[in-house]
Amino acid sequence: MTKIKDNQDAWQSGMAKNITFIVTKDCQLACKYCYLVGKNVKERMPWEVAKTFVDYILDHENDPEFSTESVAWDFIGGEPFLEIELIDKICDYIKTELFRRNHHWFNSYRFSFSTNGINYHEKAVQDFIQKNREHLSIGITIDGTEKKHDLNRVYKITEKGSYKDVVKNIPLWLKQFPNGGTKVTISSADIPYITESVLHLYSLGIHQVNINVVFEDVWQEGDDLKFEEQLMQLADAIIEGGYYQDYACSFFSEYIGKPMDPERDNLNWCGAGKMLSVDAAGNLYPCTRFAQYSLRDKETWIIGNIHDGIDKNKLRPFLTLDRTTQSPQKCIECEVASGCPWCQGENYDVAKTHTVFERSTAICLMHKARVRANNYYWNKLYRKLELEDLREQYEANKREVKPEIC
Amino acid sequence: MPIETLKKGILFGMKQNLMIQYVFPEYALPEEYASVIESIDNVKIYPMGCKPVTGISDDGETDVIVANSVSELEKDMATILDMKMATVLRLHFSEMLEQKDEIAKLFASGARINLCITDVEQFTDEQIEAYRQVLNEWNTACSTSTSKAKSHNSTS
Numbered sequence: 001m002t003k004i005k006d007n008q009d010a011w012q013s014g015m016a017k018n019i020t021f022i023v024t025k026d027c028q029l030a031c032k033y034c035y036l037v038g039k040n041v042k043e044r045m046p047w048e049v050a051k052t053f054v055d056y057i058l059d060h061e062n063d064p065e066f067s068t069e070s071v072a073w074d075f076i077g078g079e080p081f082l083e084i085e086l087i088d089k090i091c092d093y094i095k096t097e098l099f100r101r102n103h104h105w106f107n108s109y110r111f112s113f114s115t116n117g118i119n120y121h122e123k124a125v126q127d128f129i130q131k132n133r134e135h136l137s138i139g140i141t142i143d144g145t146e147k148k149h150d151l152n153r154v155y156k157i158t159e160k161g162s163y164k165d166v167v168k169n170i171p172l173w174l175k176q177f178p179n180g181g182t183k184v185t186i187s188s189a190d191i192p193y194i195t196e197s198v199l200h201l202y203s204l205g206i207h208q209v210n211i212n213v214v215f216e217d218v219w220q221e222g223d224d225l226k227f228e229e230q231l232m233q234l235a236d237a238i239i240e241g242g243y244y245q246d247y248a249c250s251f252f253s254e255y256i257g258k259p260m261d262p263e264r265d266n267l268n269w270c271g272a273g274k275m276l277s278v279d280a281a282g283n284l285y286p287c288t289r290f291a292q293y294s295l296r297d298k299e300t301w302i303i304g305n306i307h308d309g310i311d312k313n314k315l316r317p318f319l320t321l322d323r324t325t326q327s328p329q330k331c332i333e334c335e336v337a338s339g340c341p342w343c344q345g346e347n348y349d350v351a352k353t354h355t356v357f358e359r360s361t362a363i364c365l366m367h368k369a370r371v372r373a374n375n376y377y378w379n380k381l382y383r384k385l386e387l388e389d390l391r392e393q394y395e396a397n398k399r400e401v402k403p404e405i406c
Numbered sequence: 407m408p409i410e411t412l413k414k415g416i417l418f419g420m421k422q423n424l425m426i427q428y429v430f431p432e433y434a435l436p437e438e439y440a441s442v443i444e445s446i447d448n449v450k451i452y453p454m455g456c457k458p459v460t461g462i463s464d465d466g467e468t469d470v471i472v473a474n475s476v477s478e479l480e481k482d483m484a485t486i487l488d489m490k491m492a493t494v495l496r497l498h499f500s501e502m503l504e505q506k507d508e509i510a511k512l513f514a515s516g517a518r519i520n521l522c523i524t525d526v527e528q529f530t531d532e533q534i535e536a537y538r539q540v541l542n543e544w545n546t547a548c549s550t551s552t553s554k555a556k557s558h559n560s561t562s
Contacts, residue, residue, distance in 0.1 A: 228421075257423070372421040372422070373421070375420060375421050375422065375423040376417075376420045376421050379420040379423065379446060379447070380420065380446075382447065383445065383446050383447055386447065387444070
């Protein structure tokens with residue numbers, strides 16, 4: 001049967017509460033595009049903080065913000081697996097408490113990780129994976145070819161590229177998570193390597209490549225046209241190589257590049273404020289991007305702590321965020337608005353005042369370039385199917401329209 | 407149109423997500439145009455009776471036929487109806503008035519006809535009444551034929 005592989009949705013997308021532990025602010029790497037400007041080796045989460053946080057969440061099972069059907073417990077850093085013993089202890093505690101309390105999240109939870117993959121093979125990590133296999137989402141970040149990966153993802157002291165140490169763990173990871181997706185980040189210097197990198201990741205057996213441009217204002221004049229050219233090359237390679245049947249690249253989506261109705265299509269892009277993060281000091285954040293180590297120019301935005309809980313007045317602005325309340329008029333009227341993302345933390349960091357209601361438009365030209373290449377991709381792919389008499393079959397079996405996630 | 411310009415136009419249309427319409431000339435295009443033309447979903451607009459490109463059949467491929475007279479259109483009406491093609495009938499205003507009854511019959515036949523008045527820039531306010539009258543006549547003719555078709559369908 002003719003098929004075009006869809007981009008994967010996150011587990012229980014829209015139905016799970018995201019709760020994030022910033023277990024460490026340390027990482028083996030010092031990636032050049034990393035938005036975490038305040039990484040350090042000192043801020044490691046103590047067990048007592050983690051336990052108190054879990055107790056706080058589970059004690060409030062009946063509060064509206066914790067009444068979601070499911071929960072995704074995210075562990076981030078830095079590099080989360082540097083704290084695998086702590087994570088293992090936290091996860092054991094969560095499971096035990098969910099059972100003991102007969103909590104509605106019991107058996108409807110995930111432990112989620114985005115790792116640099118360097119110590120993925122180590123015994124402690126592997127033991128943890130074996131123990132929690134059915135409840136895990138793990139993504140390893142590998143940026144593409146060795147050249148592209150090592151352009152940015154370098155060790156913090158030696159500045160040596162990390163590709164070789166990551167790629168050796170990919171077969172093990174794919175064996176354990178055959179549908180695992182990787183996350184690729186593109187900044188200005190990476191543009192020439194996009195096509196070869198995505199194809200390289202496919203050749204490693206990774207079927208889902210989630211890729212995005214950085215939100216920061218790093219773009220130089222002409223980058224949008226180079227980006228468009230790369231994406232069109234990639235489109236040609238995917239279509240001519242037939243990769244579209246079994247592999248997906250998130251740059252290409254049928255549902256982007258359309259005008260958006262100011263009333264009907266007025267959701268916030270991300271879940272800032274609906275998710276909850278905690279750091280080593282026990283402070284709570286609407287998203288990890290509001291922790292101090294993520295912010296270049298603004299002060300941290302704390303919405304509470306593990307002892308006193310969430311201060312709803314501090315959370316309130318996030319709950320009123322939507323597309324129109326924070327976008328400039330040009331974005332509201334944009335004819336290719338759908339699929340144009342923003343990062344709430346980045347918006348806050350670059351805003352002229354202490355506000356989250358000021359959308360950064362640094363990626364505007366890059367989004368428009370993506371839309372042009374995306375249009376090219378779908379027009380070309382559909383024509384191919386048409387000429388092969390496969391289009392009707394594909395349309396008949398197509399997944400129900402689901403706009404790019406908000 | 408040079409083939410390179412055609413390719414650039416198609417690429418532009420693909421990137422802007424536009425529907426490509428080809429308006430074919432009355433003379434035959436070189437063969438190498440065929441694969442370029444067919445590289446994208448398109449709408450083909452042909453002058454009546456023309457087979458412009460080797461490699462592209464007009465059997466079932468023609469989306470729109472352009473005719474320059476009522477008689478030209480009448481000649482191929484069976485095929486047009488059979489293939490459910492849309493047509494463009496290009497006439498001067500005076501021709502339209504002169505042949506209004508023949509045009510009414512075409513409308514009644516169920517053909518999809520877009521009437522294009524080619525000397526519209528010469529149109530004067532004094533002609534409004536005649537224009538109104540002919541539209542009313544066609545309106546009546548179309549209503550009658552639609553009612554007949556409906557009643558035929560409900561009894562058969």
